[in-house]
Amino acid sequence: MDSHSKPPRLMDRVTAVMRVKHYSLRTEKTYCYWIRFFIRFHGIRHPAGMGAPDVHAFLEHLAVERHVAAATQNQALNALVFLYRQVLEQPLGDIGEFSRAKRPRRLPVVLSHEEVMRVLSQLSGPMHLMAALMYGAGLRVTEVCRLRVRDIDIERQILTVRSGKGDKDRTTLLPHRCIMPIQKRITQAQHLLNRRLDNDQVPVTLPHALGRKYPNAGLSLAWQWLFPSTRPCFDPDGKVVLHHLHTSAVQKSVRQAMRRVDLTRPGSCHTLRHSFATQLLSRGTDIRTVQELLGHKSVETTQIYTHVLGNGFAGVRSPLE
Incomplete structure (x- = not known):
């Protein structure tokens, strides 16, 4: 040096x-x-x-x-x-007691199946499919944006979520109603890839050092985004790449759709994931299974949905009944 x-x-x-x-x-x-x-x-x-x-x-x-x-x-x-x-390699040690911001206990906002269907009716194209996957598969908005062709198993009707919250992988349901639109997205991904191969050969962004280990992975169908951005961008190393749709675009579309159907409760993309959980529990799905599908680290996190459903009262009835 x-x-x-x-x-x-x-x-x-x-x-x-x-x-x-x-x-x-x-x-x-x-x-x-x-x-x-x-x-x-x-x-x-x-x-x-x-x-x-x-x-x-x-x-x-x-x-x-x-x-x-x-x-x-x-x-x-x-x-x-x-x-x-x-x-800096100089651990802080004990920083002492400090004022903790209070974490208020809030019940999640959930929608009925009919309300979700009304919201979906206000969306079209990729936004409709992405919202349907958040509700039908319990995906977070970041997880649905990051879906690649390789994550879709149509034969077994399974979605693979890679590097989800906590950098964990998991599998979840692939709703039957989403199969045909997803097949169309895969066909579109192939056409887009063919055009890029014929022209500028812009690869998709890849995780970690995969691009160095497999130089052509970014130009293979398996690694293409299911919901790619409309234009290339620069990655952290300054290379021109194709990224997925930004989460803010999906969040904006879903919020607008919810406003158009005049919901009594404010909602967001995460409301669709909450609604997935409550619908499964209301139909008798075991809470451990719901925990696995959502990717929750602890079942205590999943149990919050039992309070939304009113199932946490051990069969107690109001004295007014």
Whole structure:
């Protein structure tokens, strides 16, 4: 190494460590945001010259002054723990007691089957199919956007969710009503791939270092996105690639559809996933099976839907009845 070369900047080191450890691009952006926020909060001081008391003050500020949600405060804490442990190699240790943002217990908003059908009737094309998969297969919006041709098993009617929440893979239902539209999407993916092969050969984005291990994988049908973006973009390394549809476009379409049908409760893409769970439980599906289909780490997370259904009262009837 050239003796006059400068050591990498802090944020470059943060990015490099996260890519070596195969963190998702979404996590990378989030952690970088909180690390920069922490540095600015302390007057552009280098984190190596700070420690647990400074992290404590920052987290206290988020809860007391900015009134952030509990999940947001935990996100910031995780980013700083990563910075000090994995990048600076000086673990924080005990940062002491700090004001915790309160995590209010909220029941999820769910829709009846009839309400979901009304919402789907307001959507068309890929947005209709994506919303149908969120309701019919219990997918998160990020999971449906990231579906590739290889994740579809039409013969067994199974969808494979890869690198879902917690970087876990799982399988879930492929609704029969979605098979024909999915087959059309696969045919369209093949036509789009053929055009790219005839012209600029833009590959799709691939996970981790797969593109280096299998250079032609990005130009094979199996790895094509089921819902590709309409135009290429640059990946983190500066290469021109084809990414999937952005989640914000799907979220906007679903919100607009829900507004058009005048629902009494505000909803979102995640409402469709909640409705999937409650529909299965109301039809007698075992809660452990629902847990597996949703990809929940703990059955306690899935049990929240029993409260939505009113099944948590052990058969107790109101004295007014």
